[in-house]
Amino acid sequence: MGRYKINVLDESRIFEEREKGIIHTPYQLETQFLSKVKKGSRTDVKLMIGSMIDSGITIGRMSGDSLMQIKYWAVSFFTLITRSAIQGGLDETTAYNFSDNCISEIDKMTKTDDIAEYAINKCVVLTDMVAESRENSVYPQSIRKCLHYINTHLHEKLDLPSLAEESGLSEDYLSHLFKKNMGINLSKYIRTQRLQASKEMLKDKYSVSEIAYYLGFCSESYYIACFKREYGKTPKEFRNQIT
Numbered sequence: 001m002g003r004y005k006i007n008v009l010d011e012s013r014i015f016e017e018r019e020k021g022i023i024h025t026p027y028q029l030e031t032q033f034l035s036k037v038k039k040g041s042r043t044d045v046k047l048m049i050g051s052m053i054d055s056g057i058t059i060g061r062m063s064g065d066s067l068m069q070i071k072y073w074a075v076s077f078f079t080l081i082t083r084s085a086i087q088g089g090l091d092e093t094t095a096y097n098f099s100d101n102c103i104s105e106i107d108k109m110t111k112t113d114d115i116a117e118y119a120i121n122k123c124v125v126l127t128d129m130v131a132e133s134r135e136n137s138v139y140p141q142s143i144r145k146c147l148h149y150i151n152t153h154l155h156e157k158l159d160l161p162s163l164a165e166e167s168g169l170s171e172d173y174l175s176h177l178f179k180k181n182m183g184i185n186l187s188k189y190i191r192t193q194r195l196q197a198s199k200e201m202l203k204d205k206y207s208v209s210e211i212a213y214y215l216g217f218c219s220e221s222y223y224i225a226c227f228k229r230e231y232g233k234t235p236k237e238f239r240n241q242i243t
Helices: 011-019 028-041 041-053 065-088 092-108 113-136 141-152 160-167 173-181 185-202 209-212 220-231 233-243
Strands: 005-006 056-061
Touching: 028 065, 028 092, 028 113, 041 113, 041 141, 065 113, 092 141, 092 209, 141 160, 141 173, 141 185, 160 173, 173 185, 185 209, 185 220, 185 233, 209 220, 209 233, 220 233
Parallel strands: 005 056
Antiparallel strands: none
């Protein structure tokens, strides 16, 4: 199936194909690969992907339509690597949102090779996210709890009093501890995370004003100014580049 050598077993000729040595990609190889994702081992993941692409990946037939076949494979692939990422320490909400966004993008695609390339590239990205999460695990529990709360409540009001209460710290100590561990102050981190989330929303059909409102910016113009300062382009210019 295209340049990525994803072979599909023909169930009507299953005995003949097995006699020729055409079998599913071994379970042991699959578990080895997923363990690399779980550990956040980017280099190992890329090496194993390269090796599997060279030798070919063999999967069962899930559809008579080649496009739907590769889409079903990609959904299964993201299900597996997402679970491995969570087991490796990546925040559940972050992992599931990442997976959902990827599957949504795959649903729009019309070329099998594009889907395979996209899935492989995103697997590397997810592995990097696991590695970063594992590095962040050195943060105090109160800071990890604060980070999780921020990342799951970006659409709500986030202020120092509520975050201090959530973290079980005084406001002054949370501010001090956050800056010490993260290298930036709390308000800047929240703004950066909201801007990053807005990039994903710009890939969908949300208007700029809807995004600004949903993510808690005080006005549309302030959101645009923050976005341009962070990324060097306006939200509209960013959207035009990806459509």
